Structures are given as C-alpha cells and as structure tokens.
Amino acid sequence: MIEGIPMQHFLIVSTLMFFIGVYGFLVRRNLITILMSIELILNAVCINFVVFNKYLYPNQLQGYMFMLFVVAIAAAEAAVAIAIIINLYRRYNSINVENVNEMKN
Amino acid sequence: MNVIMFYLLSAVILGCAILSVTTKRILRAATYLLFVLIATGGLYFLLEVFFLGAVQLMLYAGGIVVLIVFSILLTHNIDHKFHPIETKKNIFTGIASFLGAVVCLFAISQNTFTATQSPAISTNIRQFGLQMLSYGNYGYVLPFEVISILLLAAMVAAIMIAKK
Numbered sequence: 001m002i003e004g005i006p007m008q009h010f011l012i013v014s015t016l017m018f019f020i021g022v023y024g025f026l027v028r029r030n031l032i033t034i035l036m037s038i039e040l041i042l043n044a045v046c047i048n049f050v051v052f053n054k055y056l057y058p059n060q061l062q063g064y065m066f067m068l069f070v071v072a073i074a075a076a077e078a079a080v081a082i083a084i085i086i087n088l089y090r091r092y093n094s095i096n097v098e099n100v101n102e103m104k105n
Numbered sequence: 106m107n108v109i110m111f112y113l114l115s116a117v118i119l120g121c122a123i124l125s126v127t128t129k130r131i132l133r134a135a136t137y138l139l140f141v142l143i144a145t146g147g148l149y150f151l152l153e154v155f156f157l158g159a160v161q162l163m164l165y166a167g168g169i170v171v172l173i174v175f176s177i178l179l180t181h182n183i184d185h186k187f188h189p190i191e192t193k194k195n196i197f198t199g200i201a202s203f204l205g206a207v208v209c210l211f212a213i214s215q216n217t218f219t220a221t222q223s224p225a226i227s228t229n230i231r232q233f234g235l236q237m238l239s240y241g242n243y244g245y246v247l248p249f250e251v252i253s254i255l256l257l258a259a260m261v262a263a264i265m266i267a268k269k
Binding site: 003004005007008009010011012013015016017018019020021022023024026027028029030032033035036037039040043046047050051054055056057058059060061062064065067068069071072073074075076077078079080082083084085086087089095 | 107108111115118119122123125126131134135138141142145148149152154156157160161164165168169172173175176177179180187188190194195198199201202203205206209210213214218219220221223224225226228232233236237243245248252255256258259260262263264266267269
C-alpha cells in the first residue's frame, strides 16, 4: 500500500481508462483500432484486480493471479484477431467494419 | 515522492489513452497505446508488485504492441489517415461513455471499502510460482494447464488462419 494515495484514486483512473476504451470501441471504424480499444479496456480491468488485491486483501494472491490470466488471454486474443485481420485484408483490401459484412462467400 | 509519481503516471495514462482513441493516424494510435501500457506497468511497480510490472512490460508493451504494429504495417499505407468521425455518432457515443463513467464513479464514491486485518504476505516471484503450481487450497494448477492449452490452440489457429 502506498501512503497518501487512497484506493479510490486508482479506481477513478481505471474507470476513466475503461470508458475511454469503450468510446474508442464504439466510435472507430477500423478493426485494428477496435482491437487497441479492447486492450485499453482489459488493461483497466487488470489495474482494478491488482489494486483491490493490494489494498483490501494483502494476505492473498487471487487478484494478481487473475491479472496474469487476463494478460495471457489478451495475448491469445490479439494473435487470433490479427491473423483474421490479415486474412480479411487479403480478401477485401480494406479492414473497415462496414466493408466486411459477409461471413462466408 | 510516490504521490507525485502516481499522479504523473495517471496523467500519462489518461492523456495518452484519449489521444490513442482520437488521433487520425493509426501508427500514432499504436504509439500512444504503448505509452499507456508502460505507464500501467509503472503503476504496478509503484504498488510494489514487481513481478506483475515485469509481466506487463514484457507481454503487453513488448509483445502485443509489436504484434499490432506489425499488422498495421502489413495492412496500411504508412501515412494513411482516417476519415473524420460523423458528428452525430461522436456526440452520442461520448454521452453514452460519459454517463457510464459517471455511474461507476458515483458507485465508487458511495462505497466504503474495508480492508482485511490479516498480515500481508510477500509478493515475490517464488510465492507466485508456488501458488500457480500448487494443487491444494487456493492452488491454480488447473487454470494454469487450461490456459497453456488455450495458448497452444490460439497459436495453431493463428498460423492456420493467416496461412491460406
């Protein structure tokens, strides 16, 4: 725990970061920038897990473990998503969401 | 000192996050995202959870951002610019995210958080490794195995999809 910084300040930072990510997710039309907004959202959630563990339950490691699993899943998700994006680019020559409207052809 | 550092890192996180979702050039968006992730790693170091700070720097800042930059370079012209966002959509999305943030901040300000009185345990890498591979109480060996299979499946899937 850090002296002089209440836990709420960490939570405010992560909340604002989460909703900036949501804004980017809704407003962007490009698949890679949508992926980047998802990374922002996941990162805000990770901060929450670590801060709750550090401030409220310093006798356990649960929140830290969840942060590790979230990072691993984010890595897997980014790898698959980027493979799909490259494949879509080969087929449509564009990765804007409004151009990619067919599941199979 | 720590307090100043915390507010500095928070300012970097929020400023770069806003720039990352509003900038018109995609490579700059990736760079701002990199700054956000590095500052988050700084927050973990500030909280004295050094292992998680190292994981954040290696996996997020070193792995995922490099992957994103690769895919940008494979799919975009280097000085490609986005079309400006429609004003109506911009306003409505901004209002929606703002309202969500207000609700969450209100909930945070109303809640009183009570910490446990038990003594803190150390958070060095040895402790993490022991708990990650223990199969007793609060052990994480099953999620560990499941996530290793998930990572293998994701790797095979990524190669399969990108190959054809």
